[in-house]
Amino acid sequence: MNGNQIEGLVGMVLVLGILVLMALPSVLGVLRDRRIDRQIREAHEDRGERETPMAQKAQKSSSRSTVPSTATWYADGRRSKKFVSS
Structure with a gap:
């Protein structure tokens, strides 16, 4: 091998x-x-084998309160205003 071939091999590597x-x-x-x-x-798969199917379970309601968010409260207030043209 001459110098050019070695240089090409090193470049390729x-x-x-x-x-x-x-x-x-x-x-x-x-x-x-x-x-x-x-x-x-x-x-x-492991969880599915351990638990009963969802159809057989009774659905529980959430224990969290259903207070509307600030965005909902603001939007409801804006919708309830009546605009009267003069």
């Missing part, structure tokens, strides 16, 4: 190394997302 370094974070992110999705799916 450097370019491939930089490409791997740039692609590595995205590949690791995809693998992590797939692992998390699998864990979530398994948790849902």
Whole structure:
């Protein structure tokens, strides 16, 4: 091998190394997302086996009060005003 071939080989290895370094974070992110999705799916399956179906459960009402928000109160007040043209 002469000097030009060695220089070309070193350049090619450097370019491939930089490409791997740039692609590595995205590949690791995809693998992590797939692992998390699998864990979530398994948790849902385990939870579904332990609990009774939703149709058999009695639906409970919320214990929170049903006080309207400030935005609702303001909108109701604005709608109730009558505009009279002179």
